[in-house]
Amino acid sequence: MDPKQKIANAIFPSVTQSLDDLEHRYPPRNLPKGAMVTRFAPSPTGFLHMGSLFASLCSWRYAKQTDGVFFCRLEDTDTKREIAGTGDQVLRELKNFGIIPDENFIDGGAYGPYVQSERKPIYDIVIKSMIENGAAYPCFCTHEELDEMRQRQEALKVNPGYWGEYATCRNLSPDMVLHRIENGDPYVIRFRSPGQSHNKIMITDLIRGSFEMTENDQDIVIMKSDGLPTYHFAHLVDDHFMRTTHVTRGEEWMPSLPIHLQLFDVMGWKRPEYAHLPVIMKMDGDTRRKLSKRKDPEAAVSYFLEAGYPVEGFLEYLMTIANTNFEGWRLQNPTADIFEFRLSFDKMTLDGALFDLEKVKSISKDRLALLSAEEISGRALTWAKAYQPEFAALIEADPKKFSAFMSIERGGEKPRKDYAKFSDIFPIIDFMYPEYYDRYMCDPLPWNETLSKEILIGTLASYVTDPFLDLSESEWFERLKALAASQGFSPSVKEYKKNKEAFHGHIGDFAEIIRIAVSGRKNTPNFYYVLRILGVTEVRRRIQKTIALLQG
Numbered sequence: 001m002d003p004k005q006k007i008a009n010a011i012f013p014s015v016t017q018s019l020d021d022l023e024h025r026y027p028p029r030n031l032p033k034g035a036m037v038t039r040f041a042p043s044p045t046g047f048l049h050m051g052s053l054f055a056s057l058c059s060w061r062y063a064k065q066t067d068g069v070f071f072c073r074l075e076d077t078d079t080k081r082e083i084a085g086t087g088d089q090v091l092r093e094l095k096n097f098g099i100i101p102d103e104n105f106i107d108g109g110a111y112g113p114y115v116q117s118e119r120k121p122i123y124d125i126v127i128k129s130m131i132e133n134g135a136a137y138p139c140f141c142t143h144e145e146l147d148e149m150r151q152r153q154e155a156l157k158v159n160p161g162y163w164g165e166y167a168t169c170r171n172l173s174p175d176m177v178l179h180r181i182e183n184g185d186p187y188v189i190r191f192r193s194p195g196q197s198h199n200k201i202m203i204t205d206l207i208r209g210s211f212e213m214t215e216n217d218q219d220i221v222i223m224k225s226d227g228l229p230t231y232h233f234a235h236l237v238d239d240h241f242m243r244t245t246h247v248t249r250g251e252e253w254m255p256s257l258p259i260h261l262q263l264f265d266v267m268g269w270k271r272p273e274y275a276h277l278p279v280i281m282k283m284d285g286d287t288r289r290k291l292s293k294r295k296d297p298e299a300a301v302s303y304f305l306e307a308g309y310p311v312e313g314f315l316e317y318l319m320t321i322a323n324t325n326f327e328g329w330r331l332q333n334p335t336a337d338i339f340e341f342r343l344s345f346d347k348m349t350l351d352g353a354l355f356d357l358e359k360v361k362s363i364s365k366d367r368l369a370l371l372s373a374e375e376i377s378g379r380a381l382t383w384a385k386a387y388q389p390e391f392a393a394l395i396e397a398d399p400k401k402f403s404a405f406m407s408i409e410r411g412g413e414k415p416r417k418d419y420a421k422f423s424d425i426f427p428i429i430d431f432m433y434p435e436y437y438d439r440y441m442c443d444p445l446p447w448n449e450t451l452s453k454e455i456l457i458g459t460l461a462s463y464v465t466d467p468f469l470d471l472s473e474s475e476w477f478e479r480l481k482a483l484a485a486s487q488g489f490s491p492s493v494k495e496y497k498k499n500k501e502a503f504h505g506h507i508g509d510f511a512e513i514i515r516i517a518v519s520g521r522k523n524t525p526n527f528y529y530v531l532r533i534l535g536v537t538e539v540r541r542r543i544q545k546t547i548a549l550l551q552g
């Protein structure tokens with residue numbers, strides 16, 4: 001028997017299937033021409049990171065807009081870094097954003113399993129065939145031997161690593177290899193690289209274009225001593241047999257591309273296309289740095305879900321990072337579904353994309369302003385149930401009332417943009433609920449200190465008898481101005497500025513007194529609507545309560 005065959009059998013005695021069997025089991029996908037097969041391949045090492053959401057959003061869109069397939073594979077071969085349960089959590093979080101893979105590691109699919117640790121039999125078949133044809137070999141070098149070799153390479157000023165003449169296990173005699181395997185010596189399996197570090201190869205990345213890189217000459221480890229594959233090798237096997245057409249992944253994988261292309265070539269498999277997506281950066285003082293899982297709470301997508309940012313605002317923001325022409329498109333199509341926009345590789349940002357929280361807020365405000373009162377009420381309730389039960393209970397106690405609060409200046413040409421996220425709502429409208437209003441009244445009120453108690457009481461007393469809430473907004477305001485004039489306030493700000501000494505203040509100051517009495521604060525949503533929704537009886541109760549407080 002051929003010595004390589006003997007070694008392959010000694011390592012994988014029970015593997016009987018061949019590459020052909022795998023090709024039959026995972027045939028090319030039957031898809032329309034131009035359809036992309038893309039994937040998101042998280043490692044179960046923690047929460048869904050902003051960069052991963054961005055990568056999966058892009059990958060998903062590329063597949064969907066070409067009638068292709070988007071799948072999700074769990075890359076769990078680094079058992080030391082694994083945090084139990086995080087794989088499922090990541091899928092759930094993606095679902096929150098409406099990103100639903102066609103095939104995934106929970107629901108399965110025809111090209112599964114989609115969990116790498118369950119794919120060992122597949123990797124074993126491939127590695128066995130690579131050993132048989134000389135593309136891979138077992139390496140018995142210990143950590144100490146590898147350290148010692150690295151020091152030697154440093155002293156000689158040659159490239160570090162396992163390559164060429166330093167790849168000592170390349171040349172072990174078959175008898176020695178068999179003997180050491182029988183002896184139970186630990187080993188890894190390495191790829192036999194045909195490359196040379198003085199060669200340059202042309203690389204094409206769909207985002208970055210074509211450029212030169214150094215050819216790989218490293219005999220990288222493809223199977224670790226625990227029998228599991230390394231990322232480089234698992235990616236080769238999985239993306240080949242899952243029939244991925246486009247590998248869209250973070251740019252941190254760019255330097256590994258020469259290894260991956262070489263692996264595909266040695267196997268005689270068609271290379272997928274590669275697109276290395278920009279990393280998400282943030283400003284830290286004056287410096288720009290990568291958004292860090294460890295240092296930045298906003299790196300976790302859950303941070304935004306908890307705060308109640310609307311997913312469509314967040315996705316929209318990520319689309320602005322994804323394609324430089326997205327914002328122009330949005331201006332032309334202000335209410336169109338975000339996914340009518342077609343993502344393209346050549347419009348992707350090349351440098352790391354800068355995360356801009358203010359922009360997330362402003363886009364979210366725009367998106368929330370477009371919802372009807374019913375829509376925003378329903379969504380605020382769903383959010384509150386998960387994150388702010390006290391608020392949820394209030395909404396549920398009287399959904400109509402809450403919806404009325406939410407209807408203030410909603411709809412029409414220029415809807416108000418009060419809320420960037422669902423957690424902004426309650427602090428803005430809580431005073432509308434009598435029990436919260438009463439709590440505010442226990443604290444000192446933010447009166448204009450230049451006005452005497454008598455003026456405050458006079459103002460409130462002038463309004464309390466008839467708050468004229470059956471009038472239209474403009475009629476109401478005219479009446480308010482007349483009332484202001486009768487109490488020594490100027491109905492016109494301009495007039496007041498000309499002759500400040502003649503007045504206690506202007507119409508704005510006058511209205512502010514009533515606003516503070518009714519809400520406990522200086523700012524509220526449109527005051528006319530606030531008063532109308534509260535109703536005459538409650539408005540009177542509040543003003544009378546305030547007068548009593550002022551009278552001590």
Ligand code: GLU
Nearest residue numbers: 041042043075235248249
């Ligand atoms: N599991 C790798 C990671 O989490 C995925 C890289 C890829 O998409 O190929 O970084």
